[in-house]
């Protein structure tokens with residue numbers, strides 16, 4: 001199996017985690033941003049990663065990848081079997097993939113796009129030097145594209161800060177009562193939300209080689225959540241459940 005990815009992407013981390021949790025061997029293939037659309041479009045309708053390639057199947061999107069893997073490899077399930085729990089789980093996953101996942105991306109890119117070396121590391125650390133050089137050359141174009149797609153404006157940044165905070169409080173209320181988002185059972189909801197927060201927590205069990213964040217505003221944002229119960233919960237979930245195959 002192959003996973004088309006951007007190494008630092010929290011949605012790609014979610015897909016990798018699902019593969020690892022089932023003990024499946026796969027090759028993660030980092031794509032060059034911008035050019036990725038030509039590769040991804042060979043297999044899928046949209047241009048986004050992750051995309052899982054398994055024999056004759058191409059599965060795009062982190063949630064669809066979990067659906068596919070649970071269906072094909074049911075001996076260890078991430079989806080709950082009970083239909084009511086499943087409906088709640090999928091709704092929470094979808095909501096938090098959006099509110100946590102999209103907003104943390106906006107917040108971090110807002111400050112960090114000004115640091116080409118840092119962004120180059122995020123996308124190309126596993127690539128040969130020549131590709132890193134190509135990334136550097138095209139970065140000014142890519143920077144504008146990322147800003148336009150994911151940051152948009154200062155107003156959107158402020159909205160993202162507010163919405164992210166609300167989502168953190170919502171999750172804090174759930175995990176105050178129970179160890180996992182569905183109660184006593186570890187599930188895809190935990191994988192999803194912990195993955196969305198991997199960019200905040202930067203856990204050591206995560207396969208990405210984290211670098212120090214070069215920007216003061218971004219550092220202040222990250223540090224402001226260090227004592228938060230959901231930050232600690234994410235660290236614990238990573239420690240207990242992020243086993244790499």
Ligand SMILES: N[C@@H](CCC(=O)N[C@@H](CS)C(=O)NCC(=O)O)C(=O)O
Nearest residue numbers: 009010011047048049050061062063
């Ligand atoms: N809902 C999707 C979101 C995936 C997504 O937003 N991927 C971003 C990277 S974080 C991407 O590939 N962006 C480039 C593009 O859409 O062409 C999922 O869960 O996989």
